[in-house]
Amino acid sequence: MTPVVGASRALRAQFFVLGVMFATWGVHVPTVKGHYGLGDQALAIAMLASGVGALMALAQAGRVVGRWGPRTVSAAMGVLCCASVACLLAWPHYAALLAVMLVFGITGSLFDVALNTEATEIERLAAKPLMSGFHGMFSLGGMAGASLGSAAPALGLSPQAHLLLATGIGAAVALLASRAMLPVPEKEAGETHPLSLPRGPLVLLGLLASMGLIAEGAMYDWSVLFMKDERASQPSTAALAYASFSGAMALGRFGGDWVRARMSGTRLMRASGMLAAAGMALALALPSPLAALLGFALVGLGLSNVVPVLFSAASQVPGVSPAHGIAAVSGVGYLGMMAGPPLIGLIAERASLATGLLVVVVFAVFMALSARRAMRGH
Incomplete structure (x- = not known):
């Protein structure tokens, strides 16, 4: 070996x-x-x-x-x-x-x-x-x-x-x-940059990671409640919301390397964003609990390779070590993950949870439209 x-x-x-x-x-x-x-x-x-x-x-x-x-x-x-x-x-x-x-x-x-x-x-x-x-x-x-x-x-x-x-x-x-x-390679060991702050191409990569993690956090935090309150599902059915999303995400990640070997990062990010947007739109548009579960699964499949692709791109930014690139993108992404659930909750309190979850659709579409610029050179 x-x-x-x-x-x-x-x-x-x-x-x-x-x-x-x-x-x-x-x-x-x-x-x-x-x-x-x-x-x-x-x-x-x-x-x-x-x-x-x-x-x-x-x-x-x-x-x-x-x-x-x-x-x-x-x-x-x-x-x-x-x-x-x-x-x-x-x-x-x-x-x-x-x-x-x-x-x-x-x-x-x-x-x-x-x-x-x-x-x-x-x-x-x-x-x-x-x-x-x-x-x-x-x-x-x-x-x-x-x-x-x-x-x-x-x-x-x-x-x-x-x-x-x-x-x-x-x-x-x-x-x-x-x-x-x-x-660790020697060139990595000698680096002494004081902070891992995003700059240059890392800013957009970090922004997209933040949007992806907001969407991911929304599924973890709000999907079960959406099934219960908006679709009047029984607790056993509502619990499947988390399972459908996380199971599809795991499946997408285990097949993601095969896809990445055959598709450019730009095309994969674009397809991922549109698939996640379509899945969330399906869950919000149709009143059927089954449609919601299918939609959540499509969101999980769509988001599954967003973070891996963005981290790989961050590690290849010229003039920035992989550790600094990943830390910078992770930091911006983590800010989004913390801010996302309260943002959706605030919208839900003012309007409805379905309206709050439209954030997922908007962010997923933005990821798709920004894919070419973000992945330029990767």
């Missing part, structure tokens, strides 16, 4: 761990709320602490990954990310939760940038598209983490026992897998 093949397998395991950690946190949001006796506002502030930590980390991620290399950063941040999730219920004080969430945001973001930087290096050495498949493992990890969390009570696991089990295995896998990752 060649070093590139070994590194590719190790990286897939790392992306899987990252997906499991985010899903494990998501599963335990109600548990955390009950453990600390929080209201919605206090819980939102705790989530904001994670976002603040992520933005703090992304501002320095290019320098950190460039200095220490993806292998070292992924090993350290992978273990610390798992440890922060393990500590979600460790203390009774709200201040401790805020500190844990801040660390989770910092370590999770640095872990993410390190993995995507390694992914671009493996793509370069393998001379073929691989990024979508790596992100597919993140999606698969999210599904696995959510499934384990749902099954934990039936298995007799307390919330803290489940956290320790999931994070213990995750930390061990992250640490072992990092040993097979590629060493």
Whole structure:
């Protein structure tokens, strides 16, 4: 087995761990709320602490990954990310939760940038598209983490026992897998740019990533409620909204590298945006719950390769290291992911949730129309 093949397998395991950690946190949001006796506002502030930590980390991620290399950063941040999730219920004080969430945001973001930087290096050495498949493992990890969390009570696991089990295995896998990752190239190690801020072509790439993540976050946060309130679906049917979207997204990512090998980035971004827009329009236009589920699946399929394509493009911007390019685009994208759900909620409160979700259609069309300019030279 060649070093590139070994590194590719190790990286897939790392992306899987990252997906499991985010899903494990998501599963335990109600548990955390009950453990600390929080209201919605206090819980939102705790989530904001994670976002603040992520933005703090992304501002320095290019320098950190460039200095220490993806292998070292992924090993350290992978273990610390798992440890922060393990500590979600460790203390009774709200201040401790805020500190844990801040660390989770910092370590999770640095872990993410390190993995995507390694992914671009493996793509370069393998001379073929691989990024979508790596992100597919993140999606698969999210599904696995959510499934384990749902099954934990039936298995007799307390919330803290489940956290320790999931994070213990995750930390061990992250640490072992990092040993097979590629060493950092010398040109990367010497870079000392102070901040990973978007400039030049990275501005538009970051804007498109932000729009893609707003649309993705809208599906995660609002699709089930849309089925329940706007389509009068039973809870069991409404729950399928999340499953149809995430399942289609995982499927699209695992097939995305095959598509990217046969289609230019411009054409793929254009097709992705139009497919996502058509899917959301279908879900909003027809009153049938089945049409909504089909529409959500098309949105997932359309958005599945947006972030992998944009990250690959960001890693190839002339004069910018892959780590800095990815961190810059990630930072703008993360801002969108944080701002998106409140934006849709505000529109929904003033008009309706269906009106709020029109944002997804508008942003998807903008991605399609901007594809040529954003992907110029890639």
